[in-house]
Amino acid sequence: MSPLLAAIVAGAVTANIADVPQRIRPGLQFCSKRLLRVGIALLGLQVTFAEILGLGPATLVVVFVVVTAATGRAAPLVPLFVLAFLGCAAIRSTGGIPSAALDLAGFLQTALFTAAMFALGTGVRLRALARVGARPLVLAAASTLWVAALALAGALVAT
Template sequence: MTSTALKPTPSTRSSLLPGLFVTGVAVAISMAVGSMGVSALLVAIVLGVACGNLLRLPVALDVGLAFASKRLLRVGIVVLGLQLTVGEIWALGPRLIAVVVAVVVIGILTTLGLGRLLGVSPTQRLLIACGFSICGAAAVAAVDGVIDAEEDEVVTAIGLVVAYGTTAMLLLPLAATLIGLPPELTGLWAGASIHEVAQVVAVGGSLGTVALHCAVVVKLARVLLLAPVMAAVSIGARRRHVATGRRPPVVPLFVAGFLAMVALRSTGWVPDAVVPVASTVQTVLLSAAMFALGTGARLATFRRLGPAPLILGAASTLVVSLVALGGTLLAT
């Protein structure tokens, strides 16, 4: 990222406090609005963009905002691993696991190809491809943690993934009704295609307990693929930076932490009561990161991006949805 507000410098604990305090207030507002059915991450990033463009934020906030946009973001992705168990994913069976892999692989490759045709920058199309194909804003943030994209590209990708995911959340049940899908298959389709975990939970919950379980497990299987995809992205980044000496690790530390949390949850040592708490903690951490990222984005820069990312987001949503539907029908 290029903004000075997002480049941490050596500091004392006290220099973090102003930025973290403002971030904490923004997170509290985001969580309050989120409790009414709106994505807390979306609210946080909108607040960040508004503050960054309408207010002159004091320089004293820079260090705390930088800490939130980098460190808290990565911790949030690590905590995300506590929602997964290998056993639940394995129980899907080889056919549904193959569908999940196909959705992620075809979704990413198709989005990257379409993005190239539309003239979208390489980093922007990679952010959109992973966000739309894997797990929404968390995937966008994870990719940014590896490739260090521009703030406006990250904010755009997150905004698109939330907007299109919300649209899919509303339209998918209607489409399922029109083509006569039973609730269980609708839940599988939702889990394999809708972008955010929270959006999948909302759709699955409206269909009944069994459909909810199907939707969530399939969605979490997509989330699990975040680790190998980030490893592949990191290897690509290492090759591009071979001449500069700034090569990232093959498996970034936060991805290793994510896998460690998956392994820990899979042992059965984590009490069930911890999981919803971890989910809330993850939302708080990622909301903090979204707000901090938003403060570094400038609306004038979005005009430079043009309509191409919007078109790419729509195309990616359609591709992922169709691959998920076709795969679900074939697998079941």
């Protein structure tokens, strides 16, 4: 099991076994939003512009459409964390980053993603899901299928 999946499961189990104290909820919110975005920015240090551009224009358009559809909004046109990702990719593209620094950034990225996934997992409430019924789960599944279909269609068009 990946650390990210384990973190989601651990967060969900924790939240459903014990009551999450009100005083740590702002920290969980911080982790699920800010740390996730910083992790995405650091992900840019794992790729170069040549690799990104090598995906081709059709794939890049698909990525934009999928990200826009997944966030459910078009504004801002380019979120700050995406610009930070591109900035990190630009830095990586220079070739001047020592491998030890890249390893450290990769470790930090995984740690930030893991903290964010744990925080997101604490938002899973089995009782609340049972109380509201299947409709939200069906909607979530439909949304996931829609984004996956967009990604698949884009991948097929791009290749």
